[in-house]
Amino acid sequence: MIETRLDAVKLDGAGPVYDQIRRAIRDLVVSGEWPPGTGVPPEHALMEQLGASRMTVHRALVQLAREGLIVRRRRSGTIVASPPASHAMLDILSIPEEVEQLGQVYAYDVLSRSDGRPAPEVVERFGLKRSDKVAHLVVLHRADGMPHVLEERVIHAATVPGLAEEDFAETPPGDWLLKHSLWSQAEHAISAIGAGAEEADLLSIAIGEPCLLVERRTWNQSKPVTAVRLLYPGSRHRFVGRFGPYGQV
Amino acid sequence: MIETRLDAVKLDGAGPVYDQIRRAIRDLVVSGEWPPGTGVPPEHALMEQLGASRMTVHRALVQLAREGLIVRRRRSGTIVASPPASHAMLDILSIPEEVEQLGQVYAYDVLSRSDGRPAPEVVERFGLKRSDKVAHLVVLHRADGMPHVLEERVIHAATVPGLAEEDFAETPPGDWLLKHSLWSQAEHAISAIGAGAEEADLLSIAIGEPCLLVERRTWNQSKPVTAVRLLYPGSRHRFVGRFGPYGQV
DNA sequence: GGCGCTTATTTGCATATGCAAATACCACTT
DNA sequence: AAGTGGTATTTGCATATGCAAATAAGCGCC
Numbered sequence: 001m002i003e004t005r006l007d008a009v010k011l012d013g014a015g016p017v018y019d020q021i022r023r024a025i026r027d028l029v030v031s032g033e034w035p036p037g038t039g040v041p042p043e044h045a046l047m048e049q050l051g052a053s054r055m056t057v058h059r060a061l062v063q064l065a066r067e068g069l070i071v072r073r074r075r076s077g078t079i080v081a082s083p084p085a086s087h088a089m090l091d092i093l094s095i096p097e098e099v100e101q102l103g104q105v106y107a108y109d110v111l112s113r114s115d116g117r118p119a120p121e122v123v124e125r126f127g128l129k130r131s132d133k134v135a136h137l138v139v140l141h142r143a144d145g146m147p148h149v150l151e152e153r154v155i156h157a158a159t160v161p162g163l164a165e166e167d168f169a170e171t172p173p174g175d176w177l178l179k180h181s182l183w184s185q186a187e188h189a190i191s192a193i194g195a196g197a198e199e200a201d202l203l204s205i206a207i208g209e210p211c212l213l214v215e216r217r218t219w220n221q222s223k224p225v226t227a228v229r230l231l232y233p234g235s236r237h238r239f240v241g242r243f244g245p246y247g248q249v
Numbered sequence: 250m251i252e253t254r255l256d257a258v259k260l261d262g263a264g265p266v267y268d269q270i271r272r273a274i275r276d277l278v279v280s281g282e283w284p285p286g287t288g289v290p291p292e293h294a295l296m297e298q299l300g301a302s303r304m305t306v307h308r309a310l311v312q313l314a315r316e317g318l319i320v321r322r323r324r325s326g327t328i329v330a331s332p333p334a335s336h337a338m339l340d341i342l343s344i345p346e347e348v349e350q351l352g353q354v355y356a357y358d359v360l361s362r363s364d365g366r367p368a369p370e371v372v373e374r375f376g377l378k379r380s381d382k383v384a385h386l387v388v389l390h391r392a393d394g395m396p397h398v399l400e401e402r403v404i405h406a407a408t409v410p411g412l413a414e415e416d417f418a419e420t421p422p423g424d425w426l427l428k429h430s431l432w433s434q435a436e437h438a439i440s441a442i443g444a445g446a447e448e449a450d451l452l453s454i455a456i457g458e459p460c461l462l463v464e465r466r467t468w469n470q471s472k473p474v475t476a477v478r479l480l481y482p483g484s485r486h487r488f489v490g491r492f493g494p495y496g497q498v
Numbered sequence: 499g500g501c502g503c504t505t506a507t508t509t510g511c512a513t514a515t516g517c518a519a520a521t522a523c524c525a526c527t528t
Numbered sequence: 529a530a531g532t533g534g535t536a537t538t539t540g541c542a543t544a545t546g547c548a549a550a551t552a553a554g555c556g557c558c
Contacts, residue, residue, distance in 0.1 A: 192483030234441030
C-alpha cells in the first residue's frame, strides 16, 4: 500500500466541516495526487490533524466510499479505489472487455499511426492547437474475426508521458491510455451517420449503411488528453441500459 | 401537502437500522404508496414510532435526500420528490422540454391512434399477451415546424387508468403518461438504422438515411406500462453527455 | 386588510461516548 | 514450517446532547 503524506489534507473553511473534508480528499483523488491504491489516513489521524471529531471525519469518508472514490475495510484501513472500467451504458471505455463480455474472441489491428502535428481537419474536429504534437491512430477492432468497431484516435503527446515509446502491439490505445494517463472529465456524443467509402470497406459493410457514431473527448484538469471516434455498424450494435425513475438501478 | 399514515413505515430487521429505515421509506415512495408531494413524518415522529434515535433517522433521511427521493426543508418538513423529468444524457423523457431547451418552438401531431388488441409484431416487441388491450399511437414531433422525431408508442391499458378517455389533444402521450402513470423500471436501447419509405416521408428525409433509433420500454412493478420507438434523423441529432471517471459530474 | 415582529417547529451540523465486528499481525505451540 | 489463538487496530453503528439556521404560523399594530 502506498503511503500518504498526512498534511496533504487541507480544509478551505467553506460550508460544513464534513463536506470540506470530503471535498479535500476527493480533490486529492481526482487530481491524481493520491493515485489508486494510496492509503488514506485512518479516521483517528485525520481527526487529530483536522481538529474534527471522529464522527465528522467518518461521515466524510462514508460518503466518499458510497461515491466509489475510496474503499474501506476494517482493520486494513481505507485506500483510494481504482476507477471502475465501465459503468453505465455509454461509459464503455474498454472495447476488449466489451467484446469478451459478449462471449466473443477479441482481436485488433493498428491500421496506421502517425506522430507529429495534427492535420487541419483533425485540429478542428478535436479542438486542438495546430502546434500541439499528437499521435494519430486508426485501429480496427474485431470480434470473432468480424470487424466490430473502427476507431480513429488522436492522443495529445504533452499530457501522456511515454507515448512515443509505446507501439500498441500488445494493448490497444484505449486500454493503454486507461493505465498510463489520468482523466478528470469526458464528453461524448452519439449520432447516426452513413458509412463513407473507406470506412465501409474496412468494416465490410455497404457504403452509406447506417452506423452509430460515438465521439468521445477526454481532459485532465482541462488539458486535452485524447479524442476518439468510434464507428459501429448499426445493424450489429445496440447500446442497452436500464434505470429507474430516480436514477437508481 | 398530502398527509401520511405514520404506521406505514415498518422495519424488517435486516442490516443496520438506518438502512432499514431508508429502505422502508424508499419502498413506500417507489411503490407509489407515497406519491410525490406526500409529507414524510418529521424526524421526531419517526424516532418515536421506530424507537430509534433522531441521528439514526436523520441519517436515513439525509441519504434519501441525496438520492433525490425526498426533498427536505427546515421547518416545512420533508416531502416526497417529483421524479426528475430528465436526468442524464439518455433519460430524455419529455420531448417538448428537450425541444424548448434548444430554443425551438414545439408542436406535435397525432398521426394515428387505434385501441384494441395489439398487432402480433407489437406483442413480440413488447412482451405482451395477445389478449392484453393496448392503445397504439403514432406521433410526429416538430421543432420550429420541422419534423423532429417520429414516435410510435404502445400503451398497456390495464396499467394506465383513464387511457380510453384521453385524446392527447393537449399533451403528447409521453408527457401525459409521466403524469398519469407510475413506473419503476425502464430499459432503453440505442441503435442506428436507415429510414424506411414511410418513415422517410414523414420525417422529410431520404429513404435509407441514417437515423438514431431509441427504443424504450417501461414497467411498473414488473407490469408493462408502455413501449416507445423514437426515430431521430441522424443528421440533425446528437446525444451529448459529460461525466467523470468515478461517475460524478 | 396588510405589515412587521416573535415564536415554535423542523432540519442541519458537530461532538462525545460506547460497543461491535472484522481482521492483520504477532507470539506461541506443535 | 505450519497451524493456532490472542491482541491491537480500524471501521461500523447507534445513542444522547446541544446549538444553529431556516421559516411557517400566529399575533399585534397600524
